Amino acid sequence: MIRLKYKIGxxxxxQLTESKTKLFCDCDSDYRKYEPNTNVCPICLGLPGALPVPRRNPLKLALAVADSFDCQIPEYMVFTRKHYFYPDLPKNYQITQYEKAGGIPVCLKGILKFFDPDKLIWKSVTLRRMNIEEDPGKTEYSEGNILLSEFAYLDYNRSGVPLLEIVTEPEIETPKDARKAVEYLLLTMEYIGxxxxxxxxxxxxxxxxxxxGGERVEVKNIGSTLDLEKALKYEIFRQSKIVEEGGKIRRETRHWDSIRGVTKPLRSKETEEEYLYFPDPDIPAILTKPLLVEAKSKEFYTPERIMNKITMYGVTQKIAWSLITVKPSAELFLESVRIGADPRITARILAVDYKGLMKKSGKNIHDKNNWPKKEVLKEISSLIRNKVYTYDEIKYNILPKLLENNEIINISLPEKIEPSNLIITVLNEEKKAVEDFISGKKEALDYLVGQVLKKAKGKAIDPKLIRKIIEINIKKS
Structure with missing residues (x-):
């Protein structure tokens, strides 16, 4: 198949899930905890005579996000009405923002920088606009989809939740870059709160x-970054095959079927004129400067700024990125270093070994209460730096205990033992693993080390020393 050029936007x-209120009323933005149709009021139900009043928190958060991506923020914003009929949209129009038809969004142009951890470089894509709008309600079908269901359920708890729409130019080079760009955008918004x-x-x-050689196709409502990459790869393949076989790609909207891994036709693509945009007469223009000043008064750091701070301590970009992708670990690193913890040792513990133990045990790595205290990290890094214990002794003997009780302060290892007898016993019992190692299977050595540690029954023993003695003994034999 000939590789055809393509464009991705x-x-x-x-959702501004942390805004506390909906966009135009005081109903809770955290709608998930409510029984259906209980987190509602006349405004988010679109009842006659109920007038929308923009809330400050959603607007401030939207402006903070726009500012973090160097957006051109206008002097004032103007809300518009976007008309379309769907059961979960009770007013039969959505209050949104638009850069045409008299509307003015929160961001007219910006730059979305994102980090590529595979190549360890920063990339960027131009943002066309950001606009804040109200989320519609939620439709659930009795048989799982619109084609098979006899009826549908409507839940308006989500109706009116503030939604920030970020539109990029069609400059994204690959499906993987699309995934990374969205992941970085979400990470930035999480850091902002x-x-x-x-x-x-x-x-x-x-x-x-x-x-x-083909028209633009839109794939709607992709719910995860991994599915985004898969859907784009499939569409590139599907459209390329049609063009190469002499067919024509028509402008349409498609749906991503995550179970089958394909896109399906949904409807012909609407034009902008069909939405009948015009400024909402119930909402006057809103000055942005006072809201932006208020938003910037709350201190926050973007992932890029924090990464620069971490790498200044001599931490590699790869380790720094692993820290940054989990907000509690990045914050804990900076707090620990501030009170005297060794930066490189602390970074390795948090970004690699402790993070790995948490994942293996099923603990939530995004819950800051599951991470150790900064004072503990300071003491651990001091013990390693001063060569009281090796890193591996801490890794295998202390970190697992820390996982059970992350508040322990006094760090001490059990009495050390002489490993030679244990090693000889393991080598005699695990002859298959010894043969595997001799034949070139390096993972067999890890297995043998693990068996020695198991026989040590919690007593202090240096895994590096075990590894060295095992290799010497096998070579002798």
């Missing part, structure tokens, strides 16, 4: 893609 819809991206339905992505 994204429309990323992110605008979103918890791990909440169900907190973001969804519409991907626009066109291959050379």
């Amino acid at each position: 994204l429309e990323i819809h992110t 605008a979103i918890n991206p791990r909440l169900e339905g907190s973001f969804r992505v519409d991907a626009n893609i066109s291959v050379e």
Whole structure:
């Protein structure tokens, strides 16, 4: 198959889950904890005579996000009405923002920088606009989808939740870059305190893609970054095959089927004129400067700024990125170093070994209460730096105990033992593993080390020393 050129642009819809209120009323933005249709009021139900009044928190968060991506923020914003009929939209129009038809969004142009951890470089894509709008309600079908269901359930708890739509230019080079760009955007919004991206339905992505010689196709409502990459790869393949076989790509909207791994036709693509945009007469223009000043008064750091701070301590970009992707670990690193913990040792503990133990045990790595105290990290790094214990002794003997009780302060290892007898016993019992190691299977050595540690029954023993003695004994034999 000949590789055709293609263009990728994204429309990323992110709920401002941490705004506390809906966009135009005081109903809770955290709608997930309520029984259906109980987190509602006349405004978010669109009842006649109920007038929307913009709330400060959602607007401030939207402006903080726009500012973090160097957006051109206008002097004032103007809300518009976007008309379309759907049961979960009770007013039959959505209050949104638009850069045409008299509307003015919170961001007219910006730059979304994102980090590529595979190549250890920063990339960027131009933002066309950011606009804040109200989320519609939620439709659930009795049989799981619109085609098979006899009826549908409507839940308006989500109706009116503030939604920030971020639209990129069609400059994204690969499906993987699209995934990384969205992941970095969500990470930035989490650091700002605008979103918890791990909440169900907190973001969804519409991907626009066109291959050379075809019209633009939109894939709607992709619910995860991994599915975004898969959907784009599939669409590139599907459209390229049609063009190469002499067919024609028509402008349409498609749906991503995550179970089958394919996109399906949904409807012909609407034009902007069909939405009948015009400024909302119930909402006057809103000055942005006072809100932006208020938003910037709350101190926050973007992942890029924190990464620069961490690498200044001599931590590698790879380790720094692993820290940054989990906000509590990055914050804990900076707090620990501030009170005297060794930066490189602390970074390795948090970004690699302790993080790995937490994942293996099933603990939530995004819950700051599951991480050790900064005083503990300071003491551990001091013991390693002063060569009281080796890093591996701490890794194998202390970190697992710390996982059970992350508040322990006095760090001490059990009495050390002489490992030679244990090693000889293991080598005699594990002849298959010895043969595997001799034949070139390096993982067999890890297994043998593990068996020696197991026989040590919690007593202090240096894994590096064990490894060295095992290798010497095998070579002698």
